[in-house]
Amino acid sequence: MIGRHHDKVRGDVASALDGLDSGMTVMVGGFGLCGNPEALIAGVIARGVTELTLVSNNAGNLGKGLATWLRAGIVKKVICSYLGTNEDLHSRMAAGTIQVEVTPQGTLVERMRAAGAGIPAFFTPTGVGTVVEEGKEKREIDGRWYLLERALPADFALIRAHTADRFGNLRFYRTARNFSPAMATAARTTVVEADRLVDNGTIDPDDVHLPGIYVHRLVEVREHEDPFEYKTTRPRPEGK
Amino acid sequence: MPFSKSDMARRAAAEIPAGAIVNLGIGLPTLCADYLPAGHAYLHSENGLLGMGPFPYEGDEDPQLINAGKQTVTVLPGGSTFDSASSFAMIRGGHVDLAILGAMQVSARGDLANWAVPGGKIMGIGGAMDLASGCRRVIALMQHANKTGEHKLVATCTYPLTAARAVARVITELGVFDPTPDGGFRIVELAPDVDRAMVERLTGAPLVD
Numbered sequence: 001m002i003g004r005h006h007d008k009v010r011g012d013v014a015s016a017l018d019g020l021d022s023g024m025t026v027m028v029g030g031f032g033l034c035g036n037p038e039a040l041i042a043g044v045i046a047r048g049v050t051e052l053t054l055v056s057n058n059a060g061n062l063g064k065g066l067a068t069w070l071r072a073g074i075v076k077k078v079i080c081s082y083l084g085t086n087e088d089l090h091s092r093m094a095a096g097t098i099q100v101e102v103t104p105q106g107t108l109v110e111r112m113r114a115a116g117a118g119i120p121a122f123f124t125p126t127g128v129g130t131v132v133e134e135g136k137e138k139r140e141i142d143g144r145w146y147l148l149e150r151a152l153p154a155d156f157a158l159i160r161a162h163t164a165d166r167f168g169n170l171r172f173y174r175t176a177r178n179f180s181p182a183m184a185t186a187a188r189t190t191v192v193e194a195d196r197l198v199d200n201g202t203i204d205p206d207d208v209h210l211p212g213i214y215v216h217r218l219v220e221v222r223e224h225e226d227p228f229e230y231k232t233t234r235p236r237p238e239g240k
Numbered sequence: 241m242p243f244s245k246s247d248m249a250r251r252a253a254a255e256i257p258a259g260a261i262v263n264l265g266i267g268l269p270t271l272c273a274d275y276l277p278a279g280h281a282y283l284h285s286e287n288g289l290l291g292m293g294p295f296p297y298e299g300d301e302d303p304q305l306i307n308a309g310k311q312t313v314t315v316l317p318g319g320s321t322f323d324s325a326s327s328f329a330m331i332r333g334g335h336v337d338l339a340i341l342g343a344m345q346v347s348a349r350g351d352l353a354n355w356a357v358p359g360g361k362i363m364g365i366g367g368a369m370d371l372a373s374g375c376r377r378v379i380a381l382m383q384h385a386n387k388t389g390e391h392k393l394v395a396t397c398t399y400p401l402t403a404a405r406a407v408a409r410v411i412t413e414l415g416v417f418d419p420t421p422d423g424g425f426r427i428v429e430l431a432p433d434v435d436r437a438m439v440e441r442l443t444g445a446p447l448v449d
């Protein structure tokens with residue numbers, strides 16, 4: 001008998017994605033192009049799977065990140081909060097080739113958190129009095145109205161971490177963290193693309209952002225493109 | 241002279257109490273940060289950042305340190321980063337004191353429409369609904385009417401709602417106005433050289449005193 005937390009480190013992306021099949025629901029971390037597991041995203045296309053349901057805040061942008069899945073035609077449905085300037089998604093939604101479910105961002109992540117925490121549904125004030133409430137149970141609790149939102153689980157979560165130890169304890173970097181921890185809890189299998197793999201004990205237990213219980217496979221990938229979406233700056237004063 | 245865009249941002253920044261946690265929406269509200277004294281308030285960005293600083297100096301941009309508009313930013317001493325679930329728990333849980341948001345329409349009862357135009361391309365909801373219904377106070381910072389003179393301060397929103405009865409105060413180039421429970425805009429302040437008749441003409445709902 002081998003438990004799910006035995007020997008998580010995989011030598012390459014292809015073996016880290018073992019068992020990710022057509023028709024599955026896949027969550028992918030990132031806020032736009034920030035915090036994307038770039039090698040895993042490319043690896044899913046190379047795997048040749050199709051008909052995926054993709055759960056992501058933005059489903060890529062500027063033709064990069066998860067927009068490559070849209071272009072490859074491997075996604076049948078997207079659950080996201082924001083399309084913005086993602087023309088690859090706009091055009092496929094308009095053509096009817098991809099079904100798009102738009103959810104408030106806080107509700108999207110809380111549905112993941114609930115799925116990972118054994119809570120099948122929850123009441124939230126977000127979306128009351130808007131199109132979001134259509135078809136959902138509404139309840140007044142202590143004088144305020146709430147919508148019943150259901151947990152959102154997934155078959156796979158593909159996430160990026162800054163540092164991982166061999167058990168899968170993770171640390172994230174800056175705002176690259178975003179949806180990744182909640183996705184890791186919501187998926188049956190979580191695959192981590194780590195910028196840096198370290199030995200157990202290197203990360204102080206008090207400094208772990210996501211405990212390795214939520215991580216099932218790890219692959220170290222040192223090089224990333226990390227594209228900018230909007231590079232905004234201010235002029236550097238003299239002497240700084 | 242009605243308020244310029246920078247006057248509007250300055251006026252909105254004056255609504256931010258010392259020591260407040262504030263979320264500034266994409267667009268004009270972002271400019272409010274330029275009018276806050278150092279250390280006055282703490283900026284929250286819903287992608288997982290508290291204590292957000294100004295844009296980085298040229299050459300210091302980090303693609304993994306961005307705001308909710310996906311622009312490169314900085315983090316100030318005392319700042320923190322966290323995941324999206326924590327970030328929206330802060331919002332929904334009433335820990336964010338104030339949101340200053342852009343708006344397409346605000347009704348005289350404070351309904352907010354700022355995420356979709358009927359018949360237009362759907363950009364998505366993002367954090368708008370959570371911010372509008374979760375933050376303790378919501379201020380709309382917006383143009384008073386659109387370019388064709390069509391009202392944006394209205395009796396009833398015709399655009400899809402972001403949240404009902406969410407907006408406490410509206411700041412436009414014409415002044416400062418508060419929606420009221422009975423459905424009228426109360427004039428709090430008029431911009432220089434703006435009179436009541438001008439506001440009346442450009443507002444699609446009754447003005448109340």
